[in-house]
Amino acid sequence: MFSSEYFDTGLYRVGTACEKWDVCRAEHGAETLPMWVADMDFPSPPAVQEAILRRAAHPTWGYTEVEAALPEAVSAFWARRHGTDFAAGELTLLPCVVTGLKTAIRAYTRPGEGVLIQSPVYGPFRMAVEATGRKLLDAPLVPDARGRYHMDLQAVEAACRAGAKLMMLCSPHNPVSRLWSREELTALLEVLGRWGVPLVSDEIHADFEYEPHSFVSVRSLAPERTVTLLAPSKTFNLAGLQTAFAVIADEWMRARFADALASGGVVSGNIFGLEAARAAFEQGDAWLDGLLAYLRGNRETLARELAAALPEAVLTPMEATYLGWMDLRAYGFHEEELLARCGRAGVMFTEGTFFGAQGDGFLRINIGCPRRNIAEAVARLRRAIVG
Ligand SMILES: Cc1ncc(COP(=O)(O)O)c(C=O)c1O
Structure with a gap:
């Protein structure tokens, strides 16, 4: 079909x-x-439209809770498609992934502290650091003769030495289309681990992988010091429904993140976003x-x-x-x-x-x-x- x-x-x-x-x-x-x-x-996917129409047919749209079936659908989808297992309880609902970037910055760093990115990268990474009054640190990616980009781990280490308190990774990478390998991610996490720098990984493009490359989530490599941001919005083209998730295994990190989110006024989801996400992850x-x-x-x-x-x-x-x-x-x-x-x-x-x-x-x-x-x-x- x-x-x-x-x-x-x-x-x-x-x-x-x-x-x-x-x-x-x-x-x-x-x-x-x-x-x-x-x-x-x-x-x-047709199942998404059907789910929205079904819910729209009931003519009131008051405060709505997140039913257990939604986080379960997200984690089952990631287990099925990426072999990454996480418990449904690790998920925090977000309006969008960029909210997740900003929330992580506010949760794990103080104004004036350094946040590391790897340019060229999706503009809101840089903007999130600037908007929250943190110091932008950059370890630019390095292109080879074919135009394929590589991480510069010496630059990452130098940024850690210069005071980075958080790194934001784009994985897979927008705009340079890299699917970071297990080896590259492990090497990056090794450097960050030595300096005690947590990693927030924007994995919104995780489902767009082309063989022979395959996607590896940082959640599967270092659950105790990573935040993974994911969403149905790119995969199923649902960005207007404003529904995304953070996966945080560590309880202390999850609590800090939840506090930062609530202090920004984000307290609930959108009914149609919740219905659409569940249908997409279960039937898409x-x-x-x-x-x-x-x-x-x-x-x-x-x-x-x-x-x-x-x-x-x-x-x-x-x-x-x-x-x-x-x-x-x-x-x-x-x-x-x-x-x-x-x-x-x-x-x-x-x-x-x-x-x-x-x-x-x-x-x-x-x-x-x-x-x-x-x-x-x-x-x-x-x-x-x-x-
Ligand atoms: C890497 C990356 N992160 C985040 C976003 C935006 O996601 P959201 O609309 O959930 O904030 C995009 C959109 O293009 C993106 O490419």
Whole structure:
């Protein structure tokens, strides 16, 4: 049922207050193709829609508790798909993963203390540190000649020496599509362990893994000093339902996190988010398997089309996520010019510097869309760059 044809059909989203399509059209015109924010142009699993409609049919939506079935569904899904076992009681409900990043910062560090990130990385990592008045420490990832990125553990160690009190990891990594291996994660945790620095790992993209690589959660490697953030929002395209989770095995860390969350006023979930998450985690596997097969094809299409259209571009190998990191520096344009050219050619990507200053000359492309849009976006990118 969730065949290539199903995903090829896509979804017309204009006029649904959709950030990806409607904001793009308002800013750049009706013909612009949006390839930016991490949101897919596919219908979510039918079981999710059925669950929402079922609950909507009962005409009152008062204060609602989190029934045991939801955390059980989350942990069963992670055991099934990732071999990571955690108890349902380790879960804390969140409105979204970025709330989890900020809550971890407030729970485990004080104003002015250092929080370590690895740029280039999803912009709200940096913004969360700045917004909470902590000191931003960076151990930039290092690209090799193929554009594959690696951790710099000496820089991580130097940041620990400089006073880092918390590290935030993006795993799998947005925007550089890395699926960190067990060995890499173990080596990172070894350095952090020596300095007593806890790790918060944003694993929102965990389900987007492409063989031969496979996802390893830090929860399975160092449960006593990690916070894992997960959500159904990327996997099943439910970001508007604002439902995510933190997995924290250590009781003291979990209590600190819960206090920080409550002090920010977050006290309950959203009925439709809870219903949707449970349906997705319990019944979404077949849809997800179909999606992953389709995205593998999209990944190949992007690599092929980009190599043909812009041979000097370097596409970071995509081991994970539906986000491609394109290095266009060989064409000599700084960001402002690159974006203006894309705007005139009718295509919108996420600008590279959203992820850090070294992203100047890079664009991130979202391939969570019908395949034909990828070919069209690359054709427009070519027009933007070489005319
Ligand atoms: C790595 C990463 N973390 C968090 C988010 C945002 O998640 P949420 O909407 O749950 O805050 C995104 C969205 O693109 C993301 O890519």
